[in-house]
Amino acid sequence: MSNDLEGLELRSLVTKEGQLEISLTRVPIADPAADEVVVRVEATPINPSDLGLLFGAADMSTARVSGSPSSPVVTATIPEAMRKAMAARAGESMPVGNEGAGVVVKAGSSAAAQALLGQTVAMMGGAMYTQYRVLKLIQCQPLPPGVSAAEGASCFVNPLTALGMVETMRREGHTALVHTAAASNLGQMLNRLCIADGVALVNIVRKAEQEDLLRGAGAAHVCNSSQPSFMADLTGALQATGATIAFDAIGGGKLASQILTCMEAAAVAKMKQYSRYGSTTYKQVYVYGMLDRGPTELARNFGMSWGIGGWLLTPFLQKIGPEASHKLRERVMAGLKTTFASHYTRVISLSEALQPDAIAAYGKIGTGEKYLIDPSKDTR
Amino acid sequence: MSNDLEGLELRSLVTKEGQLEISLTRVPIADPAADEVVVRVEATPINPSDLGLLFGAADMSTARVSGSPSSPVVTATIPEAMRKAMAARAGESMPVGNEGAGVVVKAGSSAAAQALLGQTVAMMGGAMYTQYRVLKLIQCQPLPPGVSAAEGASCFVNPLTALGMVETMRREGHTALVHTAAASNLGQMLNRLCIADGVALVNIVRKAEQEDLLRGAGAAHVCNSSQPSFMADLTGALQATGATIAFDAIGGGKLASQILTCMEAAAVAKMKQYSRYGSTTYKQVYVYGMLDRGPTELARNFGMSWGIGGWLLTPFLQKIGPEASHKLRERVMAGLKTTFASHYTRVISLSEALQPDAIAAYGKIGTGEKYLIDPSKDTR
Numbered sequence: 001m002s003n004d005l006e007g008l009e010l011r012s013l014v015t016k017e018g019q020l021e022i023s024l025t026r027v028p029i030a031d032p033a034a035d036e037v038v039v040r041v042e043a044t045p046i047n048p049s050d051l052g053l054l055f056g057a058a059d060m061s062t063a064r065v066s067g068s069p070s071s072p073v074v075t076a077t078i079p080e081a082m083r084k085a086m087a088a089r090a091g092e093s094m095p096v097g098n099e100g101a102g103v104v105v106k107a108g109s110s111a112a113a114q115a116l117l118g119q120t121v122a123m124m125g126g127a128m129y130t131q132y133r134v135l136k137l138i139q140c141q142p143l144p145p146g147v148s149a150a151e152g153a154s155c156f157v158n159p160l161t162a163l164g165m166v167e168t169m170r171r172e173g174h175t176a177l178v179h180t181a182a183a184s185n186l187g188q189m190l191n192r193l194c195i196a197d198g199v200a201l202v203n204i205v206r207k208a209e210q211e212d213l214l215r216g217a218g219a220a221h222v223c224n225s226s227q228p229s230f231m232a233d234l235t236g237a238l239q240a241t242g243a244t245i246a247f248d249a250i251g252g253g254k255l256a257s258q259i260l261t262c263m264e265a266a267a268v269a270k271m272k273q274y275s276r277y278g279s280t281t282y283k284q285v286y287v288y289g290m291l292d293r294g295p296t297e298l299a300r301n302f303g304m305s306w307g308i309g310g311w312l313l314t315p316f317l318q319k320i321g322p323e324a325s326h327k328l329r330e331r332v333m334a335g336l337k338t339t340f341a342s343h344y345t346r347v348i349s350l351s352e353a354l355q356p357d358a359i360a361a362y363g364k365i366g367t368g369e370k371y372l373i374d375p376s377k378d379t380r
Numbered sequence: 381m382s383n384d385l386e387g388l389e390l391r392s393l394v395t396k397e398g399q400l401e402i403s404l405t406r407v408p409i410a411d412p413a414a415d416e417v418v419v420r421v422e423a424t425p426i427n428p429s430d431l432g433l434l435f436g437a438a439d440m441s442t443a444r445v446s447g448s449p450s451s452p453v454v455t456a457t458i459p460e461a462m463r464k465a466m467a468a469r470a471g472e473s474m475p476v477g478n479e480g481a482g483v484v485v486k487a488g489s490s491a492a493a494q495a496l497l498g499q500t501v502a503m504m505g506g507a508m509y510t511q512y513r514v515l516k517l518i519q520c521q522p523l524p525p526g527v528s529a530a531e532g533a534s535c536f537v538n539p540l541t542a543l544g545m546v547e548t549m550r551r552e553g554h555t556a557l558v559h560t561a562a563a564s565n566l567g568q569m570l571n572r573l574c575i576a577d578g579v580a581l582v583n584i585v586r587k588a589e590q591e592d593l594l595r596g597a598g599a600a601h602v603c604n605s606s607q608p609s610f611m612a613d614l615t616g617a618l619q620a621t622g623a624t625i626a627f628d629a630i631g632g633g634k635l636a637s638q639i640l641t642c643m644e645a646a647a648v649a650k651m652k653q654y655s656r657y658g659s660t661t662y663k664q665v666y667v668y669g670m671l672d673r674g675p676t677e678l679a680r681n682f683g684m685s686w687g688i689g690g691w692l693l694t695p696f697l698q699k700i701g702p703e704a705s706h707k708l709r710e711r712v713m714a715g716l717k718t719t720f721a722s723h724y725t726r727v728i729s730l731s732e733a734l735q736p737d738a739i740a741a742y743g744k745i746g747t748g749e750k751y752l753i754d755p756s757k758d759t760r
Contacts, residue, residue: 052656053656085681088648088651088654089654089656092654251680252680257675268468274468274469274472276432276433276469277692280695287680288684290680293680295637295677295678295679295680296677296678296680297675297676297677297678298675298676298677298678298688299675300631300632300667300670300673300675300676301465303690304668304690304691304692304695305690305692305695306689306690307687307688307689307690308678308687308688308689309686309687309688309689310683310684310685310686310687311684312657312684312685315660315684315685
């Protein structure tokens with residue numbers, strides 16, 4: 001293979017004037033260093049966690065597409081109120097895409113790199129919405145025999161997040177957990193994981209069909225936040241499971257507060273004596289997503305023994321260290337076709353990812369739509 | 381002294397009909413067990429933390445006083461919305477008062493108890509708004525020579541809370557701290573403590589005279605939340621001090637969120653590269669009071685590395701264990717006339733504490749009024 005390899009790469013730019021521009025740019029692919037490989041990306045998912053960087057807080061209902069079909073440019077307006085938060089990235093054309101998988105087409109001189117030539121590997125490290133990705137060996141995970149790039153493309157973010165939630169639950173002394181937006185791809189995965197591990201899980205959803213989906217997948221506790229009986233249902237599920245930690249993908253609104261209120265009600269029901277400070281049962285909500293970007297409203301009617309905070313995968317993995325992280329990754333590899341399988345509603349090319357109908361579908365998270373990009377479908 | 385000792389005790393009752401009744405009741409004083417003493421209470425403060433139990437969420441603007449001047453009864457209505465939260469204590473006449481001091485007038489048979497006879501001791505364990513308190517030796521702390529009951533009455537709640545905040549800051553890896561409602565009795569104490577320990581403290585107040593008061597007491601960083609420049613002032617103070625933990629007495633509203641926003645701004649200012657997840661600097665707010673009982677509103681514009689939670693003195697002391705707690709208590713005893721001195725605006729009897737003008741004054745926390753009850757002023 002010659003040195004003048006080129007490929008298309010998706011870029012997201014926030015201009016100083018408050019415009020978002022998503023485009024495809026042709027980039028030269030550098031030769032790999034000794035401990036590096038070049039991977040032809042064949043599958044990279046659009047995760048909710050990618051959308052923040054991709055859309056840069058722009059109002060995507062204002063999106064217009066220009067350019068050619070094979071090289072489209074999406075432009076959208078960032079609302080005035082969000083511009084300050086975006087100032088730090090203004091003017092910098094940023095690559096996007098947390099994870100992906102593909103085939104090693106070029107390898108550095110080291111024996112370890114050479115050994116990967118022709119292999120299908122999963123990758124993490126960002127900038128995956130691209131045709132060729134140069135990366136260090138440590139960012140590659142060879143997929144087990146018989147696992148395709150599409151099957152291995154989502155093997156980091158969602159699987160490690162699901163495992164990280166259960167691990168956090170255990171490390172912080174809780175014995176059961178609550179999950180919101182529980183019918184998501186991640187939620188369904190967590191449900192399978194908890195069933196496999198015998199961990200009681202309280203799933204919170206907002207639609208009847210999501211209840212059905214999870215119950216059909218074996219979930220024992222599903223509470224629908226749209227039902228008038230939600231608070232009573234949730235308190236009952238918390239009493240049944242003893243869950244005192246929750247992972248919340250929503251962020252805004254009252255749901256985190258309602259979970260703490262119901263956890264406290266479940267704890268107070270077991271108390272023999274009144275205390276004006278409430279129960280001594282420690283109750284924790286971790287916010288790991290932002291499906292609702294509005295403010296979080298805490299009623300604080302749940303005693304004094306509570307906490308709420310942010311939770312992110314990368315700091316969690318840093319905290320548990322490389323050895324424990326490696327064990328989690330091994331478990332994912334063994335379950336890529338079962339517990340940790342991802343399901344996609346559509347596979348699109350990079351240029352298709354810049355079309356208005358696709359943006360409208362994958363941009364509307366929480367609807368069961370999940371898109372996979374296959375950059376090898378684009379012509380170079 | 382005969383066995384038929386009696387005394388007045390303040391009681392707070394929430395009726396099943398949603399009425400609050402505060403009254404004085406004559407109670408017989410039990411003989412002390414071997415490891416107990418009977419203390420004639422001479423000083424017991426009205427702390428903000430006493431008001432929840434005392435007022436039982438009643439709307440004190442509806443308070444009416446009946447009964448006789450020496451045995452008044454205060455009646456007030458509990459708003460419909462608060463009754464559910466009070467249901468657990470309905471029908472139970474509850475004693476009030478977290479801490480106090482007085483003279484040991486009767487002692488159990490043990491040598492340790494006998495040794496306290498005639499001594500002035502500080503006490504904790506609740507039910508201090510009473511003329512005589514029977515309690516275990518472990519709940520008594522003999523005051524140093526020359527320290528009066530009035531000087532020792534507030535030696536637990538505020539001093540240990542101030543020490544607990546600094547200790548929590550250190551144990552959780554922070555190096556400077558933020559305090560809200562910083563001109564309170566506790567806030568002034570914390571300011572003296574931080575100056576003594578060389579710990580940088582950012583004081584947040586809401587009035588110009590509170591700024592003056594703290595600056596006059598040597599505070600280097602005082603930010604007024606009523607000023608239009610508050611967010612910039614606070615960010616500047618956080619950059620100067622590096623404070624990443626706050627103790628918030630307010631609870632409701634946006635202040636906790638604003639503190640996290642400014643901490644994040646101070647952290648981002650030091651970052652060299654944009655991250656859509658914000659800074660990796662961990663930012664913590666502990667809510668330890670409820671001056672505003674409304675909901676806490678979190679804007680979540682402060683990255684993903686943050687936490688907010690409840691903080692209470694008793695669980696903190698349990699967490700650090702008896703040895704560490706004892707060290708904190710010893711430090712308080714050595715500083716009762718300096719760092720840990722409390723100042724009162726009025727000394728009243730139990731029956732005076734049930735008069736409308738007094739209730740209006742000590743019930744309006746955050747105004748600099750602090751009342752001390754001397755139950756020995758009431759006739760038995």
